[in-house]
Amino acid sequence: MKIDKEYDVVVVGAGPAGSIAAKFAAEKGVSVLVLEKDREIGTPVRCGEAVSHEGIAEFIVPDEKFISSHIDKFTLISPDGTEVTIPLEQKGYMLNRQLFDKAVAEDAMHAGAKFITNAYVHGLLFNDSIVSGVKVKYFGEEYEIKSKVVIAADGVESRVGRWAGLSTFVDFREMEGAYQIVAANVSVPTDTLIFYFGENVAPEGYLWVFPKGEGKANIGIGVSGEIGKTKSAYKYLNEFIDRKYPEASMLSAVSGGVPCTPSLEKIFAPGIILVGDAARQVNPLSGGGIASGMIGGSIGGGVAGEAVIENRPDKLSEYQERWEKRLGKRHRIFDKVKNGVYNFSDEQFNALAKSFSKVPFEKRTLGNLFKKALINQPSLLIEAAKIFVMD
Amino acid sequence: MLLIKITPDKCDYCGTCVGVCPEDAIELTDSTIDIDEDLCTNCSKCVWVCPIDVLIFDKNKLKDKE
Ligand SMILES: Cc1cc2nc3c(=O)[nH]c(=O)nc-3n(C[C@H](O)[C@H](O)[C@H](O)COP(=O)(O)OP(=O)(O)OC[C@H]3O[C@@H](n4cnc5c(N)ncnc54)[C@H](O)[C@@H]3O)c2cc1C
Numbered sequence: 001m002k003i004d005k006e007y008d009v010v011v012v013g014a015g016p017a018g019s020i021a022a023k024f025a026a027e028k029g030v031s032v033l034v035l036e037k038d039r040e041i042g043t044p045v046r047c048g049e050a051v052s053h054e055g056i057a058e059f060i061v062p063d064e065k066f067i068s069s070h071i072d073k074f075t076l077i078s079p080d081g082t083e084v085t086i087p088l089e090q091k092g093y094m095l096n097r098q099l100f101d102k103a104v105a106e107d108a109m110h111a112g113a114k115f116i117t118n119a120y121v122h123g124l125l126f127n128d129s130i131v132s133g134v135k136v137k138y139f140g141e142e143y144e145i146k147s148k149v150v151i152a153a154d155g156v157e158s159r160v161g162r163w164a165g166l167s168t169f170v171d172f173r174e175m176e177g178a179y180q181i182v183a184a185n186v187s188v189p190t191d192t193l194i195f196y197f198g199e200n201v202a203p204e205g206y207l208w209v210f211p212k213g214e215g216k217a218n219i220g221i222g223v224s225g226e227i228g229k230t231k232s233a234y235k236y237l238n239e240f241i242d243r244k245y246p247e248a249s250m251l252s253a254v255s256g257g258v259p260c261t262p263s264l265e266k267i268f269a270p271g272i273i274l275v276g277d278a279a280r281q282v283n284p285l286s287g288g289g290i291a292s293g294m295i296g297g298s299i300g301g302g303v304a305g306e307a308v309i310e311n312r313p314d315k316l317s318e319y320q321e322r323w324e325k326r327l328g329k330r331h332r333i334f335d336k337v338k339n340g341v342y343n344f345s346d347e348q349f350n351a352l353a354k355s356f357s358k359v360p361f362e363k364r365t366l367g368n369l370f371k372k373a374l375i376n377q378p379s380l381l382i383e384a385a386k387i388f389v390m391d
Numbered sequence: 392m393l394l395i396k397i398t399p400d401k402c403d404y405c406g407t408c409v410g411v412c413p414e415d416a417i418e419l420t421d422s423t424i425d426i427d428e429d430l431c432t433n434c435s436k437c438v439w440v441c442p443i444d445v446l447i448f449d450k451n452k453l454k455d456k457e
């Protein structure tokens with residue numbers, strides 16, 4: 001496929017954040033090229049695939065073709081096995097991200113953006129220290145592509161921002177190294193997200209069992225680099241599966257990283273902006289980054305398009321302001337909450353789960369439980385789950 | 392001397408290690424991983440976050456040198 005030598009906007013990475021950025025930029029009427037290193041958009045899936053309706057509906061019409069199940073409650077399982085099931089005020093979905101990521105990309109293509117796969121970006125072009133394009137390897141050939149704005153949407157492994165002099169590296173204690181499988185032959189309710197807590201199962205975090213329909217589930221765990229010094233996500237998950245689902249088979253297994261940090265100090269530089277995981281826009285408490293990455297991408301893509309149309313390179317700074325207003329500030333608060341919640345002892349989790357289970361099911365609104373949690377425990381556990389399904 | 396060992400044929404190319412490397416010493420594509428010996432300080436951060444134990448701090452290499 002032919003690639004031109006110059007585009008107004010070049011996006012690196014075709015995850016949800018990059019594709020939405022491409023769409024919002026293209027809708028401003030500028031030329032957009034998206035470069036994806038993998039062979040196929042949406043593959044491999046390194047994700048738990050859970051989102052709320054609100055989280056995606058702002059950007060794409062929820063469609064059964066990329067939804068694997070509908071979620072209306074979640075279950076918390078404490079270290080001693082106490083289970084509390086809580087109805088969700090906002091419904092959610094388990095996505096099929098292979099198809100979801102493609103659908104978001106196709107929307108951007110319809111808006112006019114061009115996508116190229118097998119295209120690995122390995123450097124930036126500069127013009128007087130202003131980013132002016134990318135260096136890319138595409139099927140073994142080297143290309144230099146000029147642009148007015150580069151949008152780095154290159155995920156957790158992002159290096160593009162660093163090449164532009166932005167500090168993007170994540171403290172190892174805040175990086176969750178994750179291991180996740182899609183398992184078949186497991187019996188789980190299809191409408192419920194299940195979270196396991198506790199020192200032995202998932203220290204300083206949770207282990208998830210999310211339904212994919214037809215006896216399938218997405219099961220995974222993330223552990224911080226501090227925990228990883230002694231035991232990896234891989235080992236934690238295998239122990240859990242062997243104990244809990246000895247009959248399970250694997251449909252897929254992947255590793256992945258979740259940058260659970262507040263967003264970066266600076267997410268733009270002359271000629272470049274960062275969106276999604278590359279800008280560390282994941283909700284640091286829940287680890288959810290699909291919706292928040294698309295919010296970052298939509299703001300960034302829109303601002304990039306305007307900067308080109310109005311011929312105002314300085315306009316890129318508005319992206320950071322608008323991101324801060326919309327989610328950046330909130331994520332800083334979530335980050336503080338995270339440090340509180342994930343330091344809970346097993347006893348605290350058990351006591352909390354017991355006190356929740358005494359509330360009748362129909363009265364288990366998050367508001368009610370949160371109040372109870374605050375009375376019974378100086379805790380914010382429930383807020384974790386709430387925020388997870390909210391964004 | 393590079394003390395970080397990459398276990399052959401084990402890496403899943405997920406990029407978690409790249410995200411924490413303070414020196415930008417790790418070069419990763421969709422099917423290759425390489426650590427730049429000149430940039431790496433052997434700080435081990437990549438080892439601690441790797442979810443599937445691909446990276447190992449190789450003490451034996453230190454001994455070999457002695
Ligand atoms: C195990 C796990 C479970 C998760 N569970 C959930 C969940 O249940 N709900 C939720 O909301 N979020 C979840 N997340 C987070 C979510 O997956 C991410 O936040 C989201 O995918 C971020 O989107 P993105 O577009 O920023 O990055 P990505 O989806 O990672 O896309 C980045 C793209 O850039 C490409 N790329 C990278 N470098 C280059 C390069 N040099 N050149 C060209 N292309 C490049 C990559 O190949 C990739 O396709 C989870 C994450 C993990 C790891």
Ligand code: SF4
Pocket residue numbers: 255401402403404405406407408409419424440441442443444445446
């Ligand atoms: S974190 Fe581990 S599995 Fe992931 S790319 Fe690095 S070495 Fe490979």
Ligand code: SF4
Pocket residue numbers: 395411412413414415416417426430431432433434435436437438
């Ligand atoms: S040991 Fe430190 S410097 Fe070397 S590759 Fe790993 S994280 Fe980077």
